[in-house]
Each structure stands twice: as C-alpha cells, then as structure tokens.
Amino acid sequence: MILPALFFYLFAGVCVASAFMVIAAKNPVHSVLYLILAFVNASGLFVLMGAEFLAMILIVVYVGAVAVLFLFVVMMLDVDFAELRQGVLQYLPVGVLVGVVFLAELLLVAGAWVIAPGMPQAISAPTPSTMTNTEALGRVLYTQYVYYFQAAGLVLLVAMIGAIVLTLRHNPKAKRQNISDQVARTKETAMEVVQVKSGQGI
Amino acid sequence: MNAVPLSSMTQVLPEIVLAIGGMALLMFGAYRDRVDNAVCVLSVLLLAAAGVTVTIIPNGNVFGTSFILDDYARFLKILAYLGSAFAIVMSLNYQTLEKQRTFEYPILILLSTVGMGMLISAGDLIALYLGLELMSLALYVVAASNRDSLQSTEAGLKYFVLGALSSGMLLYGCSLIYGFTGNVSFNGIAKASSQGGLGLIFGLVFLFAGFCFKVSAVPFHMWTPDVYEGAPTPVTAFFAAAPKIAAMAIFARATISAFPGITHQWQQIVVFVSIASMALGAFAAIGQTNIKRLMAYSSIGHMGFALVGLAAGTPEGVQGVLVYMSIYLAMTVGTFAVILSMRRSEGMVEKISDLSGLSRSNPGLAFFLALLLFSLAGIPPLAGFFAKYYVFLGAMKAGLYGLAVIGVLASVVGAYYYLLIVKIMYFDEPAKDFNPVPGELKAVLGVAGLFNLLYFVYPAPLIGAAGIAAKSLF
Numbered sequence A: 001m002i003l004p005a006l007f008f009y010l011f012a013g014v015c016v017a018s019a020f021m022v023i024a025a026k027n028p029v030h031s032v033l034y035l036i037l038a039f040v041n042a043s044g045l046f047v048l049m050g051a052e053f054l055a056m057i058l059i060v061v062y063v064g065a066v067a068v069l070f071l072f073v074v075m076m077l078d079v080d081f082a083e084l085r086q087g088v089l090q091y092l093p094v095g096v097l098v099g100v101v102f103l104a105e106l107l108l109v110a111g112a113w114v115i116a117p118g119m120p121q122a123i124s125a126p127t128p129s130t131m132t133n134t135e136a137l138g139r140v141l142y143t144q145y146v147y148y149f150q151a152a153g154l155v156l157l158v159a160m161i162g163a164i165v166l167t168l169r170h171n172p173k174a175k176r177q178n179i180s181d182q183v184a185r186t187k188e189t190a191m192e193v194v195q196v197k198s199g200q201g202i
Numbered sequence B: 001m002n003a004v005p006l007s008s009m010t011q012v013l014p015e016i017v018l019a020i021g022g023m024a025l026l027m028f029g030a031y032r033d034r035v036d037n038a039v040c041v042l043s044v045l046l047l048a049a050a051g052v053t054v055t056i057i058p059n060g061n062v063f064g065t066s067f068i069l070d071d072y073a074r075f076l077k078i079l080a081y082l083g084s085a086f087a088i089v090m091s092l093n094y095q096t097l098e099k100q101r102t103f104e105y106p107i108l109i110l111l112s113t114v115g116m117g118m119l120i121s122a123g124d125l126i127a128l129y130l131g132l133e134l135m136s137l138a139l140y141v142v143a144a145s146n147r148d149s150l151q152s153t154e155a156g157l158k159y160f161v162l163g164a165l166s167s168g169m170l171l172y173g174c175s176l177i178y179g180f181t182g183n184v185s186f187n188g189i190a191k192a193s194s195q196g197g198l199g200l201i202f203g204l205v206f207l208f209a210g211f212c213f214k215v216s217a218v219p220f221h222m223w224t225p226d227v228y229e230g231a232p233t234p235v236t237a238f239f240a241a242a243p244k245i246a247a248m249a250i251f252a253r254a255t256i257s258a259f260p261g262i263t264h265q266w267q268q269i270v271v272f273v274s275i276a277s278m279a280l281g282a283f284a285a286i287g288q289t290n291i292k293r294l295m296a297y298s299s300i301g302h303m304g305f306a307l308v309g310l311a312a313g314t315p316e317g318v319q320g321v322l323v324y325m326s327i328y329l330a331m332t333v334g335t336f337a338v339i340l341s342m343r344r345s346e347g348m349v350e351k352i353s354d355l356s357g358l359s360r361s362n363p364g365l366a367f368f369l370a371l372l373l374f375s376l377a378g379i380p381p382l383a384g385f386f387a388k389y390y391v392f393l394g395a396m397k398a399g400l401y402g403l404a405v406i407g408v409l410a411s412v413v414g415a416y417y418y419l420l421i422v423k424i425m426y427f428d429e430p431a432k433d434f435n436p437v438p439g440e441l442k443a444v445l446g447v448a449g450l451f452n453l454l455y456f457v458y459p460a461p462l463i464g465a466a467g468i469a470a471k472s473l474f
Helices: A002-024 A028-048 A052-076 A089-110 A119-123 A133-141 A146-167 A179-184 B006-030 B038-056 B071-097 B104-121 B125-143 B150-181 B186-193 B198-215 B223-230 B233-258 B260-284 B291-312 B315-340 B363-377 B383-397 B401-427 B439-457 B460-471
Strands: B060-062 B067-069
Touching: A002 A028, A028 A052, A052 A133, A089 B198, A146 B006, A146 B104, A146 B125, B006 B038, B006 B060, B006 B067, B006 B104, B038 B071, B038 B104, B067 B071, B067 B104, B071 B104, B071 B233, B071 B315, B071 B439, B071 B460, B104 B125, B104 B233, B125 B150, B125 B198, B125 B233, B150 B186, B150 B198, B150 B223, B186 B233, B186 B260, B198 B233, B198 B260, B198 B291, B223 B233, B223 B291, B233 B260, B233 B291, B233 B315, B260 B291, B260 B401, B291 B315, B291 B383, B291 B401, B315 B363, B315 B383, B315 B439, B315 B460, B363 B383, B363 B401, B363 B439, B383 B401, B383 B439
Parallel strands: none
Antiparallel strands: B060 B067
C-alpha cells in the first residue's frame, strides 16, 4: 500500500506549502488562489480517509462559495493589502519560536493525558460496509439527528433575517419596473394615433 | 436510536410554538403595508402561550438526552420568557419615537428565545452549541439594529467578533471533552469524567471560557460596557435579562450534570471567576457617568454573586442561583424601565447627572428608582437582599467562607455607587424635566418595583419552586 502513502504526502505537502503561501504571497489575489489550492488538497486528504462526502462539501462550500466571495471582496474593495501586510514576515522567526515552545509544552503535557476507555471503540465505529458514506450520513441526519438539523436550520433563518434587517433599505424614490403593469398594456392604452397637420408640431 | 415519533415530542412544544409562531409572524409582517404594534403584541402573546405550555406539559427527555425538560428547565424557561416579553413591551414606545420601528425586532427576540429554550434544556454538547448560537446570532443583529448610528453598529460588530471568538473557544473545549471522554451527552461525560484526566480539564477550561463570555463574567467581560452603551436602550434591557438567565442556566446544568467527578477542579475556576466579577463590578462602576455603562458593570457584579451559588456545587447553592436570577430579572427590568423613561423633548438622555433632582420633578419615578437601586445594592428588606442571602448561605454550607466574606465586602463597595445615584436624585439641584412616562413603562416599573418591595412578605412560592428546580438537577 505505497500508493495511498505517496498521495498522502503529496496532498499534505502541497496543502502546507500553499497554506504558507497564503500568508507569504505579495498579491492578495494570489493569496486567495493559494487558499483554494489548500482547500482542494485538504479535500484530497478527506478522500484518502474515505470521507468522500466531506471532501465534496469542502470543494462545494469552501472553494465554490467562500473562496469566490473572498476573491470578490479582494477585487472590489480598494484596500491596499500589500501595505497592510508589510512586514508580516519580519515577525516570522518570533512566531516560529513561540510555535515551537507551545508544541513542546503540548507534547510534554499530552504524555500525561488519559483517553477514556470507550473512546477507541467510538472512533472505530465506521460506516457500514454495505452503504456509501453519503448514504450513511443521510440515514442518520433526518432521523437520529433531526433535532440538530432543524436547529441548524433555525440558525440559518436568523442569519438570513439579520442580513436583510441590517442591509435592506427601502427607497421610495426608486423607480421600479412593474412587470404586471407592463404585460397588461394593450394597443389601446399604449398607442395614440394623432393627426398632425402639415407645418405644425404636436 | 430510530426516528422519533411525533407523539413523543410534547416536551419540545414550547419551542415549536415559538419557532413556528415566529415564522408565521415573519410572513405576517412582511406582507403588511403598515408597521405598527401588531407584531409586538402578537409576539408577547406567543411568549405567554409558550409559558403556559411549559407549565402544563410533563417532564421528560426527547431525542435521546439532547433535549431535557425537568423542573429546572421549566423554572428557567419561564424566567427567560418573562425577560423577553418585558423587553418587547418596553421597546414599544421607544421604537415609535426614535422612528426605528421594524417588524423584525420582536421576531428576532422570539427566535432568540427559542435558542434560550434549547440552551436551557440542552442535554449534550451539540444541542448546547446550537442553542447558544441561535440565541447569540439574533442578539448580534438586534445590537446593531439602529444601523444609522455609528455606536449601535460598532456595538453589534464588536459583540459579533468577540462572540465568534468565544464560540470558537467553547467549541474547542467541546471537542477536547469529546475527545477525552468519547461522549457528547452530559450523562456520558459524567460517567467518563469520574477518572478525571488532564485533557478533560483542559477542555473544561475552554468550555468555561465560552460560558463566562455569555454571562459576561470577568475575565471575559470586556464587551459588556461597550455593547450595553452602544446598543439601543430597549435592546440593552433585553441583553441584561433573558440571555443572561439562559447562559447561567446552561453554565449550572453543564457543570453540575456533566462534571460531578471533578468538582474540586471546576470549583476553583468558578470561585476565581466569581471573586473577579464581584470585585470588578464593584470598583469599575464607581467612575461611570453613563447609566447604561453603569448597569453593564452592575450586571457583571451580579453575575459574580450568582456564581457564588454555583461555586458551592450543592442543591442549596443552585437554589440560590435560581432565586438570584429571578430577583435579578425583576431588578434589571425595573431599572431599565426607568432608563427608558429618561427622555426629554430633544431625545433620550443617559447621563447619571441627568437624574439630578428627579425627586422634585417626578417623585414617583424617583421613588421607584431609589427602591430598585436599594434592592440592587442588597439592602433589607428588599428582594435584592434575599437574593444575596441565599447564594451566600449556599456557599457557607459548602464551606466556602472566604468566598462569602469577599462577596459581602464587594456588595458593600457596590452599594456606594447605587447610593450615589439616590443622592443625586434626592439632594442635587433639579435638571430639566423628563417627558411624561408612557403607560407600558409605568406598568413594568410598577410590577418590578412592587415585587422588589413586597417580596419579603410572601417569599415561599419562589423559594419552594427554586428548591424543587435545583433538586431536579442532582
């Protein structure tokens, strides 16, 4: 099984490299493109783990919606990102040092951590082999987890109401197209035949 | 577990009533030409209906243990519904006069209340998070609801960013707890947590950070003064009451029912947070000139006092927390009714100095505010004294003498700034008169004031109900 291992290192390596380039790239548009590359590689890692639903969701939601939104914002707002981030990398050595210290501390502490005895079994309760990952998710989402599902729906409803409340402005002076009025026009209401005498205007 | 039959979902009925009612009102409001009080009145009626429902349905768990309806949940849900209903009633006049009326405001409060109900009843970490997010998301929106005011949008944005940060910490804590116990339900965590373990405590600390943010306890209180000051005053009145009750409810439920095995560890955190909140509430409020900011520090202090009861970790302590939150609700709602009455012809005023000489220009208002301030300071025989009495009693019985003594000292310091306002009202030269107080604010103020004044005559029902509710948690 050398092939999955090779792919793992490929995806993981590209993912980490492109994540680094997100903060290192000079041009913000390049940063967003590197972010997309990182997402795609992360979804590749999900496929390797057999979680193909998560992989597809990652592509659809993060690449399809979030990253494109970032691109729009970066291109439409006239923010001088290059100036904002000037000197970000000059703090890199300090950041690396703090990161290494934190990692060492975590490793030291983690040596003493105890994982509850039921935990390994809980993790290794994989998808039944008779159905796909997506089907297995669908089976529990609307039955066992219907409460969470509905609650998440309510959260999204509140988000939508909030966006509308905070941004929609009714402008009474705006001239809007009234489709039904337009469609209801007939020849009689729309046209008037005027006899113009020669040499005179209307 | 298989699909849940509809007939077994009676316990969720209050949430269903509020959610479906809220969505129906959304349609009603959107297709209506005029914007008036109709949606507000209907929202209050919905809250009343949910309150009646929650009192008559039997106890039980739904969706496994995701949703628990016990006496504890019932007691706190009624409090939260009361807080939301008062907030809607108190906004009626303000929104008309400030020309900020939007029909979405009461609907957002309703949906936030659904979140509070889910939070109070949450029996596992996922339900907890979803309830918390539903409640908070609506709060962020209403904080920024006066979108033309720089202060209000700043308050909304600040609350949103810091709230997202606290959600992140809470989720990190939840993931650690799940990782080390293999369980998301509180019962399962309780079984696994009896062995303790460093990883679990690590997760517990992050979980508590999220809770402390929501109840605005030190050291996660920084957002409170700015948000209270910037948000429109009826929104502040709402923030100070119902969401605090729901957050305190889940704080106590998660702590007591999920971590009984490591009581000693979480007790240390709660004791620290409680002392820090009481001290900050007492000292930082002294220099304030804006009454909404002052109320923010006051609420930080009061959360500290309520946490004294939780630190005890006994049924008496939790009973103290419940009594405290009920009386806190009455005191806060009443005080904000007065703050909403501080209106001159040129608009709302919120400086403490604007209250000077109120006893001569409006003796009734001054009397009620003085009454509420004495109660907030905890002076007998007003209700605020008994609130503190029960939490300190709980702490003493659990052997936390030091905590109780520090609490009493903090309440003495806190009394200074409450009494300072009374002095300004009664002994300073009168400022310009306020406009006449609208009827609904008078009614709210009357109910809250009389509750605080006459509570000591017949305290048994509240104490009894709180006692039963607290026992159901253990």
